[in-house]
C-alpha cells in the first residue's frame with residue numbers, strides 16, 4: 001500500500017513518529033508521502049524522509065500562505081526542489097473558503113509554484129476548496145505537468161471533468177468510507193488514474209473516525225475503494241500502488 005498524502009510533519013504525529021511509521025510498515029504500507037504547507041513544514045517533511053526508508057517529501061506553499069510569502073520564500077522553496085527526497089510540489093492550489101480577499105494573491109502563488117514544478121519536472125499535489133472552476137482553468141494551462149486532486153471531495157460529475165485530461169489523477173481519503181457523493185465519484189474513477197491517502201492526522205476513515213489518523217489506516221481507505229470497484233483488495237492495491245509509482249516516480253531521483 002501507498003499513503004500518498006500524510007502530515008507526519010504535524011506536531012500531533014511528530015511526537016510518536018517511530019511508532020507510527022513502524023505500525024504503517026506492519027500493516028503493509030510500503031510508501032508514505034509527507035506533505036508540507038509552508039517552508040518549515042516542508043523542511044520537516046524532508047528531515048522525516050531522510051530518517052525512514054520508503055518515506056518521501058512533498059514540498060510547497062498552501063494557498064493560505066498567499067498573503068505572507070515573498071520572493072525569498074519562493075527562492076527557498078526552489079532550493080528544496082532539487083533534493084532527492086522530494087517527489088512532488090504540494091500541497092498547493094486554491095482555497096476560497098475564507099472569503100474573497102486573497103484570491104488574486106492565491107492564483108499568483110499557485111501559478112508561480114506550478115511553473116517551478118514544470119521547471120524541475122515534478123508532479124503537483126493539489127489542495128482545492130470551494131475553488132474548483134478556477135483551479136481547472138489554471139491547471140488546463142499546464143498540459144505537461146501531472147496533477148493529483150488530493151482528498152477528492154467532489155461528486156461524480158466533477159470527477160469526470162478532472163479525469164477528462166490524461167495528466168490528471170485523483171486521490172481518495174477516508175471520506176470514501178462515510179460520504180455518499182464522494183463514494184459515487186470513487187466508484188467511477190478510472191482504475192489507471194486513482195490512488196489513496198490518509199491526510200493523517202485528519203480525516204480518519206471508518207472504523208477510526210473521530211480519532212487521530214495515521215498512515216496505517218490507509219488500509220481502510222483501500223478496502224472501501226476495492227469494495228466500490230468490486231475488485232479484491234490485492235487488485236485494488238496493485239492498481240493504486242502502480243498509479244502512485246508512475247505519478248511520483250519514487251526512488252528515481
Ligand SMILES: [Zn+2]
Pocket residue numbers: 005007035091199
Ligand atoms: Zn493535506
